[in-house]
Amino acid sequence: MASIPQTMSGILIEEPGDAEVLKWKTDLAVPQLSEGKILVKNEWVGVNYIDTYFRKGLYKAPMPMITGGEAGGIVVDVHPSVSNFKPGDRVGYLSSTRGSYAQYNVISPHTCIKLPDNISTNMAAASLLQGLTALTFIREAHPVKAGEWVLVHAAAGGVGSILCEMCSSVGANVIGTAGTPEKMDTAKKNGAQWVISSRKPQDEIVAEVLKITEGHGIDCVFDGVGAATFEADLQLAARKATLCVFGNASGAVPPVDPLRLSAGTPAKNLKLMRPTLFGYVVTAEEFHKYATELLGMIEKGIVKLEKTSTYQLENAKQAHIDLESRKTTGKLLLQVPQ
Numbered sequence: 403m404a405s406i407p408q409t410m411s412g413i414l415i416e417e418p419g420d421a422e423v424l425k426w427k428t429d430l431a432v433p434q435l436s437e438g439k440i441l442v443k444n445e446w447v448g449v450n451y452i453d454t455y456f457r458k459g460l461y462k463a464p465m466p467m468i469t470g471g472e473a474g475g476i477v478v479d480v481h482p483s484v485s486n487f488k489p490g491d492r493v494g495y496l497s498s499t500r501g502s503y504a505q506y507n508v509i510s511p512h513t514c515i516k517l518p519d520n521i522s523t524n525m526a527a528a529s530l531l532q533g534l535t536a537l538t539f540i541r542e543a544h545p546v547k548a549g550e551w552v553l554v555h556a557a558a559g560g561v562g563s564i565l566c567e568m569c570s571s572v573g574a575n576v577i578g579t580a581g582t583p584e585k586m587d588t589a590k591k592n593g594a595q596w597v598i599s600s601r602k603p604q605d606e607i608v609a610e611v612l613k614i615t616e617g618h619g620i621d622c623v624f625d626g627v628g629a630a631t632f633e634a635d636l637q638l639a640a641r642k643a644t645l646c647v648f649g650n651a652s653g654a655v656p657p658v659d660p661l662r663l664s665a666g667t668p669a670k671n672l673k674l675m676r677p678t679l680f681g682y683v684v685t686a687e688e689f690h691k692y693a694t695e696l697l698g699m700i701e702k703g704i705v706k707l708e709k710t711s712t713y714q715l716e717n718a719k720q721a722h723i724d725l726e727s728r729k730t731t732g733k734l735l736l737q738v739p740q
Contacts, residue, residue, distance in 0.1 A: 407432060410504055421720075442506065442514075444505060446524040449736060453470060471496055472502060476492060477489050487511050493523075525700065537692055540569060576596075577611060578598070623645050639670060639672055644673045709733065715739065
């Protein structure tokens with residue numbers, strides 16, 4: 403292995419704000435290895451909506467910071483206390499402490515997985531965070547079953563595309579929403595049997611969902627949009643449905659009176675969840691179980707990852723601008739200079 407430098411390039415955020423606060427730096431200190439950690443040289447970094455939440459300060463983190471919680475790369479150093487990884491291992495990882503928008507990152511091996519030969523590091527960076535989010539949600543937030551009616555908002559986005567693929571693979575009836583004809587077509591290709599334009603008024607979306615489901619409504623809503631769609635979610639939900647609100651693309655959902663979850667005649671008795679991936683992969687065993695299952699889905703072609711857009715790491719600002727403008731479909735990746 404090549405020697406490890408003392409400095410590296412990466413993206414630094416010194417204060418919360420818009421995409422302009424993402425500053426390209428070439429003199430950042432390479433993070434120091436500590437007990438129970440490994441050092442990874444990143445090759446590809448995944449861009450996720452949660453990165454914008456940290457950038458804006460919606461999710462609090464100490465500043466200055468290097469954001470990013472997902473990457474694929476090569477292990478270059480291992481603390482003596484770690485026995486299950488070695489320099490040269492090709493890996494994909496998640497990092498709850500962020501830090502992936504840079505050439506090197508020190509991470510916990512608990513959320514890192516060795517890659518089989520047919521899974522590239524860019525494929526790992528494109529799949530782990532959004533793929534594991536989708537997988538843990540359909541297994542634990544609401545165990546999706548064949549024949550159920552599932553609604554996926556932003557069905558052409560990163561998590562939305564994978565949710566459509568996974569839910570359709572278990573035999574659920576999947577309805578997606580998307581904003582443009584191209585995105586609607588993408589959602590259909592990813593397994594949504596019906597796709598509704600998200601640009602329609604919310605009451606029209608509710609009416610169309612109820613027409614498609616012949617009045618039954620939706621058994622589980624996967625909503626990464628948030629404030630703009632939540633009121634409609636309450637209306638189109640079936641009795642005993644789960645509202646799984648996991649994102650804030652249009653803003654955070656305002657406080658909800660719990661009595662609204664039992665509205666209707668008969669009472670709907672809805673379940674409202676605000677799950678996060680890292681609550682489901684707290685232990686190394688949980689992460690390895692789901693990461694192994696996800697890589698198997700990729701190998702089988704259930705999760706296809708066909709739509710990716712790539713940027714150089716120094717152009718992370720443009721990636722954030724494009725993501726927040728809703729111009730993109732599928733996954734955004736940053737290529738790290740080597």
